[in-house]
Amino acid sequence: MQKSIPLLHSLRFRLIASVVTIEIIMLSILVWNNISIIHTTHTDRLRDTASSILQQIANTSGRHMVAVDYATLEEYLSNTLNYNELAYIVITDRDDRTVISLGDAPANNIKIDTHPKQVKDGMFDVSEDITVADQFMGRVWMGFSLSIMHDAIHKSRNRGITIALIEIILTIIVTVFIGLGLTRRLALLSSAAAQVEAGNYSVSIPTEKNDEISQTATAFNRMVSEVDNQTQQLKKAEAKSSKLLNENRQLIHTSLEVQEQERKHLARELHDEMGQCLTAIQADAELIRDSSHGNSRIQTSAEAIINVSSRVYDVVHSMMHRLRPSILDNLGLVEAIKEELDAFKNRNPDIQCECKCAANLNNLDERTSINLYRIMQECLTNISKHATATEVCIELNSTDNTILLRVSDNGSGFDVDTPAHGLGLIGMRERVSSLDGSLLLQTEPHKGLTISIHVPLHANSQIYK
Amino acid sequence: MGLMLISGYATSSHATATPSCKTHAPLIFGILPFISAEQLVDRFTPFAQYLHKYLQVPVRIETAPNFMAFAKRTREQQRYDILFTAPHLFPQASKAGYRLIAGVDSPGMRAIFVAPKKSNIHTLADLKGKRLASVQPMSLANLMIKKHLSNHGLKPDIDVTLVITPTHDASLLSSYLGVTDASSLMRPPYEAASQTLRDSMRIIAETETAPHIPISVSPRVSTNCKDEITALLLKMDTIAEGKAVLKHNRFAGFKHADVKDYQRVRDHLLK
Numbered sequence: 001m002q003k004s005i006p007l008l009h010s011l012r013f014r015l016i017a018s019v020v021t022i023e024i025i026m027l028s029i030l031v032w033n034n035i036s037i038i039h040t041t042h043t044d045r046l047r048d049t050a051s052s053i054l055q056q057i058a059n060t061s062g063r064h065m066v067a068v069d070y071a072t073l074e075e076y077l078s079n080t081l082n083y084n085e086l087a088y089i090v091i092t093d094r095d096d097r098t099v100i101s102l103g104d105a106p107a108n109n110i111k112i113d114t115h116p117k118q119v120k121d122g123m124f125d126v127s128e129d130i131t132v133a134d135q136f137m138g139r140v141w142m143g144f145s146l147s148i149m150h151d152a153i154h155k156s157r158n159r160g161i162t163i164a165l166i167e168i169i170l171t172i173i174v175t176v177f178i179g180l181g182l183t184r185r186l187a188l189l190s191s192a193a194a195q196v197e198a199g200n201y202s203v204s205i206p207t208e209k210n211d212e213i214s215q216t217a218t219a220f221n222r223m224v225s226e227v228d229n230q231t232q233q234l235k236k237a238e239a240k241s242s243k244l245l246n247e248n249r250q251l252i253h254t255s256l257e258v259q260e261q262e263r264k265h266l267a268r269e270l271h272d273e274m275g276q277c278l279t280a281i282q283a284d285a286e287l288i289r290d291s292s293h294g295n296s297r298i299q300t301s302a303e304a305i306i307n308v309s310s311r312v313y314d315v316v317h318s319m320m321h322r323l324r325p326s327i328l329d330n331l332g333l334v335e336a337i338k339e340e341l342d343a344f345k346n347r348n349p350d351i352q353c354e355c356k357c358a359a360n361l362n363n364l365d366e367r368t369s370i371n372l373y374r375i376m377q378e379c380l381t382n383i384s385k386h387a388t389a390t391e392v393c394i395e396l397n398s399t400d401n402t403i404l405l406r407v408s409d410n411g412s413g414f415d416v417d418t419p420a421h422g423l424g425l426i427g428m429r430e431r432v433s434s435l436d437g438s439l440l441l442q443t444e445p446h447k448g449l450t451i452s453i454h455v456p457l458h459a460n461s462q463i464y465k
Numbered sequence: 466m467g468l469m470l471i472s473g474y475a476t477s478s479h480a481t482a483t484p485s486c487k488t489h490a491p492l493i494f495g496i497l498p499f500i501s502a503e504q505l506v507d508r509f510t511p512f513a514q515y516l517h518k519y520l521q522v523p524v525r526i527e528t529a530p531n532f533m534a535f536a537k538r539t540r541e542q543q544r545y546d547i548l549f550t551a552p553h554l555f556p557q558a559s560k561a562g563y564r565l566i567a568g569v570d571s572p573g574m575r576a577i578f579v580a581p582k583k584s585n586i587h588t589l590a591d592l593k594g595k596r597l598a599s600v601q602p603m604s605l606a607n608l609m610i611k612k613h614l615s616n617h618g619l620k621p622d623i624d625v626t627l628v629i630t631p632t633h634d635a636s637l638l639s640s641y642l643g644v645t646d647a648s649s650l651m652r653p654p655y656e657a658a659s660q661t662l663r664d665s666m667r668i669i670a671e672t673e674t675a676p677h678i679p680i681s682v683s684p685r686v687s688t689n690c691k692d693e694i695t696a697l698l699l700k701m702d703t704i705a706e707g708k709a710v711l712k713h714n715r716f717a718g719f720k721h722a723d724v725k726d727y728q729r730v731r732d733h734l735l736k
Contacts, residue, residue: 067498
């Protein structure tokens, strides 16, 4: 199931918002720049025009000022005043008296401006000396109204803003359409990816257009198909492997059982056949010794036979014990553990051993007993070989339907992540697995090892309350 | 010794300047518009500055749009404190109260007839039926050439078409450029023209002599001021600075003048 995407995180929204924002910023800069250029152009144009007209009038007026021909000069200036932006012309003579005043001239104190940008009263006032042969003949004053220029600037600005707005609106529309088209197909991709994530490899995205998204969709379809094939093959391999593993495990379990049965059978044979024979040999040897009537050679030979047979018996007994401790079958698991632990103590007198075994667990079924016993044996063997421990504790108890065997030591422990811990641990796992139980290792380097085994209580087992 | 005395006069005149003319400040120096306003100002500014320096009063050059206006302003308004007008116009100014103080020290002025060398005009008689450039109708040159044509049996504007131009230079250029067949103008402007231009023209006739420019002052100028100006002008060619000014104006100097001389010219030309 696809999660809904927040608006601000939506690619569609961000795409449209980004394009529109950039467009607005760029157009604003463009319009601002254009307005600035228009303003500068108009003001410069007015300045140049004013300068040109002013210079022309100053040059032309000279001869009239010398000739005191104000009528002709006024007629000429009247024609000049027809220029739209020109608001007034004033001519003053050498004594600064006004001799000609045309248009809406200010009553007094004309403040000269250097540039239309500096004008504050709406009138660009300029002035120039009238000279003839470098002799001062008077002064011309002119005022240019900025209203026409401002109107032109306003019109240009409004036109620019209108064009910019139209472009922004068109951009928004186009961007929205393109954005919707793009993101709709991206949404298809996203949806398909979600379906693949959910395990549906039959999904396919249309790729009718020849663009980047279609190429991505094609690649996606190929990828999904490949993933589907690989997954199918993987599942098959996994099933096969699982089957092999189960068979292998079953084989191991069977092998272990057969091994135990064979050991048991071998132990019984040794006990029944070899034991009887050795007992008979020993009895006959004792009879020969006792019947030798002082024949030292016979007595010595008989004693030798007795000793040899006794040693053979011990060896056979030891082999029988290793193959199948009779105490396990006769007295049960708890007693077998205690006996094994005693033997371990004897072999490792520096290790302090403790047994916390519930006494009511002697009547467990044979399969459980022998496997737990073998696991316990393996644990002690490992402790003896590798742990360099000083304390060992074996616990055996039960809960409602579970038997717990825990063997712990305070030895060197090991790093569980380090691979290859030998075959002993694998054998233990297989034995636990054959009992449908679980095995838990708790260890760290130099912090000892605790092996906890939980196995279900078998129906054939009996626990005395 | 003489130079020292003159120099001493000028210096003392400057140093102990009497306030004779100060009451008239600024003094209006009216000059007949015989050349363009620009040329006029350029030519007479040193003169005005010279007067300003020694009279210690501002001297302002003025002219008029044309001879008629200049004569009218002179006659009716006595507008100009110092008047620099044509010889034949002075009698009218005199009637208006202007007092003659000096005249340009010169043998006299002549007008000339010139035609392009490439033309077939060699004598006055050749002008018959031709276009002759001239200056303003009231100008001395205009009157003199009309008189001269008449004296030689050619009726102006009948036998010879007069084409009026604003200045002497314009008159000369009109035939040089082919606008007219010949030109008439005063000799000094012709001699001031470029050598190239003069080399391409030929002088076909010359009028009789007329007295040079008279200098006068208006009735409102005080006697002391008038005398001061007169003295300054008459001694002008004795001072280095004055000489430089005179040279700039192409004048030799100033001398005493007689009103009768100008009246005689007027009578002769307008007869």
